[in-house]
Amino acid sequence: MPSTPPSPKLSGKARPLPYGRQSISEEDIQAVAEVLRSDWLTTGPTVDRFERTVAEYVGAPHAVAVSSGTAALHAITRALQLSPGDEVIVPPITFAATANAVVYEGGVPIFADVNPDTLLIDPAAVESKITPKTRAIIAVDYAGQPCDYDALRALASKHSLALIADGCHALGARSGNARVGSIADMTAFSFHPVKHITTGEGGMVTTANPDFAKHMRQFRNHGISTDHRERAERESWFYEMRELGYNYRITDFQCALGISQMCRLDAWLERRRAIAAMYGRLFAASDHVRPLALRPGITHAYHLYVVRISGDRQAVFAALRNEGIGVNVHYVPVHLHPYYQERFGTRPGLCPHGESAYQSILSLPMFSDMMDEDVVRVAEATMRYASAG
Numbered sequence: 001m002p003s004t005p006p007s008p009k010l011s012g013k014a015r016p017l018p019y020g021r022q023s024i025s026e027e028d029i030q031a032v033a034e035v036l037r038s039d040w041l042t043t044g045p046t047v048d049r050f051e052r053t054v055a056e057y058v059g060a061p062h063a064v065a066v067s068s069g070t071a072a073l074h075a076i077t078r079a080l081q082l083s084p085g086d087e088v089i090v091p092p093i094t095f096a097a098t099a100n101a102v103v104y105e106g107g108v109p110i111f112a113d114v115n116p117d118t119l120l121i122d123p124a125a126v127e128s129k130i131t132p133k134t135r136a137i138i139a140v141d142y143a144g145q146p147c148d149y150d151a152l153r154a155l156a157s158k159h160s161l162a163l164i165a166d167g168c169h170a171l172g173a174r175s176g177n178a179r180v181g182s183i184a185d186m187t188a189f190s191f192h193p194v195k196h197i198t199t200g201e202g203g204m205v206t207t208a209n210p211d212f213a214k215h216m217r218q219f220r221n222h223g224i225s226t227d228h229r230e231r232a233e234r235e236s237w238f239y240e241m242r243e244l245g246y247n248y249r250i251t252d253f254q255c256a257l258g259i260s261q262m263c264r265l266d267a268w269l270e271r272r273r274a275i276a277a278m279y280g281r282l283f284a285a286s287d288h289v290r291p292l293a294l295r296p297g298i299t300h301a302y303h304l305y306v307v308r309i310s311g312d313r314q315a316v317f318a319a320l321r322n323e324g325i326g327v328n329v330h331y332v333p334v335h336l337h338p339y340y341q342e343r344f345g346t347r348p349g350l351c352p353h354g355e356s357a358y359q360s361i362l363s364l365p366m367f368s369d370m371m372d373e374d375v376v377r378v379a380e381a382t383m384r385y386a387s388a389g
């Protein structure tokens with residue numbers, strides 16, 4: 001059964017609702033405290049245990065934990081060994097970090113438009129952007145819905161490209177029976193508090209490729225070829241820095257929180273899906289509020305619940321915020337940020353579907369501790385303001 005906490009009695013104005021929120025239990029706190037009392041604070045046995053927990057959950061042979069989802073994406077673009085000017089295809093409707101990770105490594109992000117109904121990268125648009133310089137595709141499982149990986153894999157194979165997933169929204173999502181994390185060549189996850197599970201800040205890459213995994217372990221530790229634990233085992237002081245890496249390590253106590261949170265992931269996913277189903281039923285009759293389309297054969301992870309508003313989205317946004325309902329807009333199309341326009345010459349009109357969606361999308365509150373009455377309140381207020389506009 002989904003855990004629905006007791007409703008505080010609402011007097012006057014209803015309590016504020018964020019669009020997303022972490023859930024921390026006494027068990028989580030206990031797990032972190034235990035590690036704080038142990039010998040290892042950073043890069044110890046709990047990091048390994050967290051990596052194995054997530055790897056097993058998603059069905060990937062290898063997992064490399066790092067300090068953020070952004071560091072995970074950067075470890076991926078480093079493992080691709082891009083040459084300056086190499087192109088990596090990304091969608092415009094994502095967090096800027098997806099494209100930034102390409103730029104960190106001297107690559108050029110090439111924006112391929114999204115499908116207007118799902119806001120997932122459109123394989124036909126990807127194909128039209130492939131050139132002799134293309135090295136990889138980064139698919140973003142926007143809102144928690146897996147992309148069309150069959151079509152993307154076919155393109156990647158045909159053109160010898162790496163297929164990367166930014167799965168930061170999609171821990172626990174499935175495409176057929178395969179979980180996100182086991183489909184692409186490398187998949188990035190984030191454990192920021194707004195995501196499905198949290199380590200405060202944190203991230204992970206899952207992969208079936210042992211060479212990628214080894215390279216990313218080195219990269220997260222300054223480019224040094226063995227970590228101090230291996231050296232301790234070998235009773236050796238020697239180490240070599242083989243490339244310019246970073247300190248992207250995650251701590252053991254963060255990973256203790258992550259392992260403890262993983263125990264509740266399936267229950268949380270079930271609750272998120274129940275909330276989405278409630279929203280869907282409530283919006284079915286509305287002419288003004290339309291949820292994003294679902295692809296066949298997928299199991300959604302509902303990091304976000306995104307609707308399209310016909311009418312004045314800005315007015316609906318402001319009215320809901322004024323009622324303490326923490327709606328948001330995900331995302332400003334990445335190619336429209338001043339940095340990308342100035343550095344890469346991207347302009348409005350490059351991705352018409354993404355740009356037009358940006359005018360009408362709204363992310364409604366979606367988190368596992370939301371109560372049924374919260375969902376009804378949000379849906380009714382959204383429909384009321386949307387039909388007024």
Ligand SMILES: *Cc1c(COP(=O)(O)O)cnc(C)c1O
Pocket residue numbers: 068069070071094095097098140166168169190191192201202203
């Ligand atoms: C959250 C997120 C990231 C970055 O993760 P951090 O842990 O905040 O660095 C990257 N891509 C997407 C799609 C995200 O939602």
